[in-house]
Amino acid sequence: MDEKECKNVTEQLTDPKNLTEAGKKHIKVCKKCATTVSLLLTLKAGPTPTAGLVPSPTFVNSVLAGIGIKSAVASSAATSTATATSKTVVTVAVALGLATAVGLGLTLGTDDSFNNILKNQKSESAKRNIIEIELLELEALKNIKSPVLKFDSPANETK
Amino acid sequence: MLKRNKPDCADLIAKAKLGDSDAFADIIKQYYGLVMHYLLGMGVKHSDAEDVAQEAFITLFRKIDQVTNPSTFTAWLLRISRNLFIDKLRKEKKIDVSGSQFELELLSSNLSPESEVVSNSEVSDIFAGLKSRERVILELRVFQNMSFAEIGEVQGMTEGNVRLVFHRLISKLRDRLANEFGKV
Ligand SMILES: [Zn+2]
Numbered sequence: 001m002d003e004k005e006c007k008n009v010t011e012q013l014t015d016p017k018n019l020t021e022a023g024k025k026h027i028k029v030c031k032k033c034a035t036t037v038s039l040l041l042t043l044k045a046g047p048t049p050t051a052g053l054v055p056s057p058t059f060v061n062s063v064l065a066g067i068g069i070k071s072a073v074a075s076s077a078a079t080s081t082a083t084a085t086s087k088t089v090v091t092v093a094v095a096l097g098l099a100t101a102v103g104l105g106l107t108l109g110t111d112d113s114f115n116n117i118l119k120n121q122k123s124e125s126a127k128r129n130i131i132e133i134e135l136l137e138l139e140a141l142k143n144i145k146s147p148v149l150k151f152d153s154p155a156n157e158t159k
Numbered sequence: 160m161l162k163r164n165k166p167d168c169a170d171l172i173a174k175a176k177l178g179d180s181d182a183f184a185d186i187i188k189q190y191y192g193l194v195m196h197y198l199l200g201m202g203v204k205h206s207d208a209e210d211v212a213q214e215a216f217i218t219l220f221r222k223i224d225q226v227t228n229p230s231t232f233t234a235w236l237l238r239i240s241r242n243l244f245i246d247k248l249r250k251e252k253k254i255d256v257s258g259s260q261f262e263l264e265l266l267s268s269n270l271s272p273e274s275e276v277v278s279n280s281e282v283s284d285i286f287a288g289l290k291s292r293e294r295v296i297l298e299l300r301v302f303q304n305m306s307f308a309e310i311g312e313v314q315g316m317t318e319g320n321v322r323l324v325f326h327r328l329i330s331k332l333r334d335r336l337a338n339e340f341g342k343v
Contacts, residue, residue: 007326010326010329011307011322014300014301014304015304015306016304032333035333035336035337036329036333038336039329039332039333039336040301042285042336043285043297043301043302043332044301044302046284046285047284048192048193048298048302049196049286049289049293049294049295049297049298050192050193050195050196050294050295050298051192052192052284052286053191053192053195053196054188054191054192055187055188055191059187059191059209059212059213060184060187060188062213063183063187063213063216063217063220064180064183064184066213066216066217066220067183067217067220067221069180069183
């Protein structure tokens with residue numbers, strides 16, 4: 001596959017604008033780009049690359065005090081990020097399944113599945129889409145060996 | 160459980176404008192890691208980065224009414240952080256900014272170990288071993304959907320260099336994913 005074309009597809013996949021028809025066609029025949037789709041789905045379903053660093057309650061309270069808010073809201077500063085970092089085997093397995101299915105040239109389900117998932121920054125919606133794809137791709141997934149997820153749940157990143 | 164407790168940025172900004180203290184706290188929690196990695200990636204020491212980040216959030220919140228377009232919020236926050244850091248260096252006379260060509264890259268002479276090695280507290284994950292600057296570029300592109308030009312602007316890099324780093328990162332992570340699963 002043309003390296004330049006693959007890079008172009010990667011840029012389209014990470015752009016809020018839709019994938020071009022040429023891009024979609026390319027993904028269906030390019031294993032590397034199918035893996036990129038899988039990777040992006042996996043990334044979107046998990047914590048962001050900077051989520052491992054969380055503010056201490058003291059930090060949050062200091063900022064709030066700086067704008068004149070006296071608050072005890074910060075006592076669980078790490079909680080939301082810790083929740084945010086949970087990742088499931090299912091999601092990743094489905095993500096990989098999708099990419100593998102694409103790589104094998106199997107039906108992708110709805111035509112705009114990529115865009116719906118990848119451009120969506122709201123993770124809840126993204127997960128809904130992933131689950132929808134799980135249903136759509138069930139047949140395709142039957143023949144795919146599920147990967148074993150080795151990534152730890154980074155909940156313990158937050159001290 | 161698939162729950163990912165990440166409130167919408169536009170929603171948080173709207174609530175913060177109304178003085179909702181929980182919204183302010185949520186913005187801090189949501190953007191702290193990004194701001195910290197951004198500063199660490201510029202070579203700021205961890206303790207200094209916390210001071211700058213704290214000041215950046217306070218500055219941002221005092222001007223929250225001026226945020227009219229939530230999509231530019233991230234870039235604005237990072238710009239504030241960068242400017243505060245440069246001010247700090249100026250005050251401490253650690254850099255000469257008298258010349259016309261001030262580039263953030265020049266700050267690398269003061270690189271802290273944190274900019275090269277990411278926090279020990281981070282357990283093995285798909286991002287393990289990535290440098291702070293790489294994490295920021297990845298986040299801004301994949302999670303914030305920023306253009307390469309915008310990322311270049313906040314990172315003090317050329318658009319071409321951002322593209323180069325980004326594609327190298329994607330390639331690295333793709334290999335990592337493939338290795339984790341033993342095939343693909
Ligand atoms: Zn390709």
